[in-house]
Amino acid sequence: MAFASFDSLSDTLSRAVRSYHDRAAQFATRQIDCATLARGLIAIENLWLTYNTERTARMALFDARRSARDQGLYAGVDSVESQFEQSHCQRP
């Protein structure tokens, strides 16, 4: 089972989570609006869907490092959703 593409997907998701939190900081200072913040949420959720679909085929072969990273990504996506809920923006 190839992990190269999966690891790359994990990197992308990790970057997207960081990018979202950058947006959230801009939203807090009114530099961007709800629509821009919502686009960040959609990007994260689309990646999360793809990530979980790919993860299911590989999780039996996860080593400790990938398991830990998986938990970190889960927590990261959870933090994005939590932030969006607190923004009071309309869910896209």
Added chain:
Amino acid sequence: MSLVLAVWLVVQGVAPLRKSDLVRLLSEPAMTQQEIAQLVTRNCLSFDPTDRDRQDFRRLGAEPVVVAAMDGCARLAAARAAAPPAPAPVRPVATQPPLPAVRTPPPPRPSPERSGFVAGGGQSGPAGQRLPRALVFEVRDSAGAPLVGQVVTFTGINAWIEPASLPTDAEGRASVGVTLGERVGYAIVLAVAGVVEKQVAFKVSAGAVAQLAVACGATDLTGRVVLRPDTVVVLRVTAHDAYGNPAPVAGLRAAVADARMFRVLRIAQDSMTGTVALKPDQAGTTSLAVIANGLRQYVTVTVPPRAAPGRVDCP
């Protein structure tokens, strides 16, 4: 451990589920759709699903029972939001002096800090098997005293609990038997005693191998197969337990009844899958026995003439 985390996150308390939780639950086989629907009904959602969300869930295979649970949750939230404020209590007309109140001490309550599983955790076993040791939940109050007769209710996810509910004994303990469910991965047992809710996880492995499956490409071979001549055909061999869970392939061998028809070129196996490469040599029909995990799977193999191969099943 990630699977434990996933299930753990969503069954904690009554925290509403986020979309990330539902995506994870729907994308892995730890819980059935019915169990996910029960979780949604019990915990509800932290968001109002939009059409985009519903489409995402359907893409992940969400069945009507899950969608209905989400809709029910949304209706409940809307009804709560629209409900009028509770009317002010009506004061009764006093016709006679009230009876003096009898002060009774409040019953001791289970303490979340001092109650929990005290034995039987950390076990593992094959799917469908009863765990050898009983699972014991102990209920104590905030002072550490055992609570006798406190009803503890157990719920199993990918597990059956016997009995599902019982009062604590003189030591404040409730013991139950746990039979692991049919799915490989993890089983979760929830215990609820008053306001206390705790969970414990068990690892579920595949049971004894009950059947072998032989496939060529995406086609499962059952009974008969016609091989393409003048090529090397690779058959994939997998093993499954009685519940269909994949199990490790062990001791893979293959034998041909008439070696003039085709030869077994090579046999390879990793932890979960084996392969058998065949080289057809001569037109005819013979029998191939695939042997692994002490089981045999027979396939009648036909090699058509090279000049007119006609329809072939594999590859």
